[in-house]
Amino acid sequence: MSLWLSVRKNVEHHAGFTHYPFAQPAWLERLSPNPPPLCVIPMAGIDFKVVIPARYGSSRLPGKPLVEIAGAPMIRHVYERARACAAGEIVIATDDPRIAEVCSAFGAEVVLTRSDHQSGTDRVAEVARTRGWSRDSILVNLQGDEPCMPPALIDQVARDLSSRNATGIATLAYPIQDTRTLLDPHVVKVVTDAQGYALYFSRAPIPWRRNDRTGADDPSPPGLRFLRHIGLYAYRLDFLRRFVAWPPAPLELAESLEQLRALWHGEAIHVAQATQEPGPGVDTASDVRRVTRFLATAGDRWGKRPTVKISGTG
Secondary structure (H helix, E strand, O other): OOHHHHHHHHHHHHHOEOOOOOOOOHHHHHHOOOOOHHHOOEOOOOOEEEEEEEOOOOOOOOOHHHOEEOOEEHHHHHHHHHHOOOOOEEEEEEOOHHHHHHHHHOOOEEEEOOOOOOOHHHHHHHHHHHHOOOOOOEEEEOOOOOOOOOHHHHHHHHHHHHOOOOOOEEEEEEEOOOHHHHHOOOOOEEEEOOOOEEEEEEOOOOOOOOOOOOOOOOOOOOOOOOEEEEEEEEEEHHHHHHHHHOOOOHHHHHHOOOOHHHHHOOOOEEEEEOOOOOOOOOOOHHHHHHHHHHHHOHHHHOOOOOOOOOOOOO
16 A cells, blocks of 8 residues: 555544545546545444455456456456545455456455355355454445446445444435436336335336326426435345345346345345435446546546546556
8 A cells, every 4th residue: 555545544544534625646536536525424433344246257248357447457446446435444356366366466455256156245245254254344345347436435335334233234326317217127226115225126117107108307206206226235244144145036036136135035225315326337348438438527526637547557
């Protein structure tokens, strides 16, 4: 870790805040742009860890974590988003030595996991076992294909779970503003109760208004918002151990949504509204181009001046 990062982390720890408006080196701005001042989040007393699952095998984009975006492998962008939050520990979990080698080269802690895991959640659980973390640890699962996840949201989901002692899992959502997004099966929707706990997640547009015209400009009825689920989770380790021991649930298999396993078993999932909208994730080659454009203006979106390219991976 550089002297600057050491000083920055030390100041943040003692001041109890995640982000600061003072200047930082240009290279750090390129890798870890901060959110605007209104997103400064008190984090004093909250200890959490971030695990980044990264799988080489992808049917739509093989070798996805190592795909170059703006001059650096995608996994490094994700890692730098995590490094800009208040996590006490960050680990990349991968089943592939090629990913492990690249990540170790830029200074990340890496755990090589089994190759037969069905999901990133299983990989996170293996890391927790390997590291010997305590059962009350809070772990944030930051997916390895989310290079545009604002650091403020990583802090937010950890803080939300920490404030709810009886809850084992927390996640985030953001309001849907247009009908196209509402009807897109690749966008997961969530419905919550009055306290913000998930009632259901679906690829279908939920809730469905019986007499609605799907072509309406604003799909939100008065007093009810349509919410897009953001795939960022915080778990208590005790819950995570139970979760990975359960077999896939029928609803989970029908919708291909892992979080439905928790609801199937009666577990409460708290869903907070994200303080800002995350950028695009990466599933296909076309997404790489979208993410590159997004990162070129991420400084504006996250309260810093625009940046275009990371100079290197070392």
